[in-house]
Amino acid sequence: MNYDLHCHSNISDGVLSPAELVRRAAEKRVDVLALTDHDDVAGLAEARDAATTLGLHFVNGVEISVTWSGVTVHVVGLNLEPDCADLQAGLAQIQQGRHLRAERMAHDLEKHGIPGVLEGAMRFASNPRLIGRTHFARYLVEAGVCKDVRTVFKKFLVRGRPGYAAHEWTGLDNAIAWIRAAGGQAVLAHPGRYDLKGKATRRLLAEFKALGGEGVEVVTGSHTPDQHQLFAELAAYFGLMASRGSDFHAPGEYRELGGGPELPAKCVPIWHNWSF
Numbered sequence: 001m002n003y004d005l006h007c008h009s010n011i012s013d014g015v016l017s018p019a020e021l022v023r024r025a026a027e028k029r030v031d032v033l034a035l036t037d038h039d040d041v042a043g044l045a046e047a048r049d050a051a052t053t054l055g056l057h058f059v060n061g062v063e064i065s066v067t068w069s070g071v072t073v074h075v076v077g078l079n080l081e082p083d084c085a086d087l088q089a090g091l092a093q094i095q096q097g098r099h100l101r102a103e104r105m106a107h108d109l110e111k112h113g114i115p116g117v118l119e120g121a122m123r124f125a126s127n128p129r130l131i132g133r134t135h136f137a138r139y140l141v142e143a144g145v146c147k148d149v150r151t152v153f154k155k156f157l158v159r160g161r162p163g164y165a166a167h168e169w170t171g172l173d174n175a176i177a178w179i180r181a182a183g184g185q186a187v188l189a190h191p192g193r194y195d196l197k198g199k200a201t202r203r204l205l206a207e208f209k210a211l212g213g214e215g216v217e218v219v220t221g222s223h224t225p226d227q228h229q230l231f232a233e234l235a236a237y238f239g240l241m242a243s244r245g246s247d248f249h250a251p252g253e254y255r256e257l258g259g260g261p262e263l264p265a266k267c268v269p270i271w272h273n274w275s276f
């Protein structure tokens with residue numbers, strides 16, 4: 001069975017609609033798909049309908065933006081009830097924060113001689129509630145400032161570069177609590193990608209587990225083969241289950257739906273006691 005438990009639609013910073021995304025997942029031979037848009041659950045109903053039509057198993061998901069120890073980390077929620085009031089209120093608060101951050105990002109770009117970026121970026125945000133750096137990046141490419149999105153994330157929008165705005169997301173405790181209130185399972189996304197030094201990754205995993213986190217992404221488009229093994233070992237050490245997801249955003253980017261190896265044999269898959 002091919003499980004892809006992390007991907008994005010145009011409800012956040014992906015380019016496909018939820019239904020288009022599910023169709024592509026079926027073409028790529030995904031058997032079980034979770035849609036995990038950043039900080040919004042509005043795509044789940046459409047995706048689930050499409051999955052039912054195509055005979056794919058669908059899992060409700062979300063990817064929540066968190067600040068932990070001054071670093072941005074992402075927490076995926078799986079199998080959650082999207083109508084949960086606590087979850088909805090928490091996500092609405094993050095979405096407001098995204099708008100305030102976007103204004104500060106645009107203001108900083110303007111100071112650096114690039115005007116009109118907020119309006120430009122909003123044109124790339126099919127969901128006006130959810131504005132993110134990827135929409136800024138796509139606009140800067142369209143405007144001819146950079147040749148591609150990858151270059152934008154080297155020259156702009158990151159610490160020390162024009163268009164960067166420091167931002168305090170929600171706490172790890174809140175993200176996990178909202179997911180659990182919605183009956184879901186909290187999974188730490190792509191742990192190999194964070195700017196954490198020394199033992200900080202272990203501290204994060206320990207705290208995540210203590211707060212009620214259940215899983216960690218072991219196989220993700222963000223990890224190298226060495227990291228698949230490393231995080232399989234750390235998951236076992238901390239008593240966390242393992243998840244697998246592409247983090248697909250757009251066709252033609254290097255992460256494809258359903259891509260990546262199977263979980264290492266020592267892992268307990270996050271889906272081991274799921275029933276459909």
Ligand code: AMP
Pocket residue numbers: 013038065131132133134149150153154249
């Ligand atoms: P945000 O949550 O608005 O800060 O945006 C984070 C998103 O930007 C990630 O989910 C990726 O989709 C995208 N992103 C971050 N770094 C890069 C990068 N180096 N290259 C391409 N996309 C990136």
Ligand code: MN
Pocket residue numbers: 008013038134249
């Ligand atoms: Mn993204």
Ligand code: MN
Pocket residue numbers: 063074189190
């Ligand atoms: Mn992420």
Ligand code: MN
Pocket residue numbers: 006007008063247
């Ligand atoms: Mn993601």
